[in-house]
Amino acid sequence: MDIKRIILYLSITLMAGIVFPNIYTSIVDAPIWSSNIPKSIEISISYYANLNPAHFFRILTPINHVLAILVLILFWKSSKKVRLYFGLGLLFSILMFVITIRYFWPRNEIIFNSDITTNLSAITNACEEWETMNWVRSFIGLAGLTFQFMGLNKVSSQ
Secondary structure, eight states, X not given: OOHHHHHHHHHHHHHHHHHHHHHHIIIIIHHHHHHTTTHHHHHHHHHTSSOOHHHHHXXXXXXXXXXXXXXXXXXXXXXXXXXXXXXXXXXXXXXXXXXXXIIIHHXXXXXXXXXXXXXXXXXXXXXXXXXXXXXXXXXXXXXXXXXXXXXXXXXXXX
């Protein structure tokens, strides 16, 4: 097996390692946060006191982007469809990250770092918005992952 394919497999594996924990958060964590506000938020804050999911994603996401860029460069001389699929995979991965920074980080601040006694309404709204938009972010990630698999399929059939 050549290095190009190893990097491709690593890129796909890492993208899946970002997308599926994000889906897990939609199914398990976010509903727990909203289940019994303010108590559920207090428990979540306590649970995340030392580490939180951001530590995981802030390490893997840049590595994922670097690998996806490498895949696009390494397979650039393949067919136009391969370039398109890997380019779209990278684009959706970056879009997922931009949404995270612009949409989710501010809501995380409201949910986990604001005063519960004075911001209960804002926390409740942020939780509802977070739950809804995380599904959007997850589907964007799934689209990116699907394009990476389509590129892999096209490369494998050449």
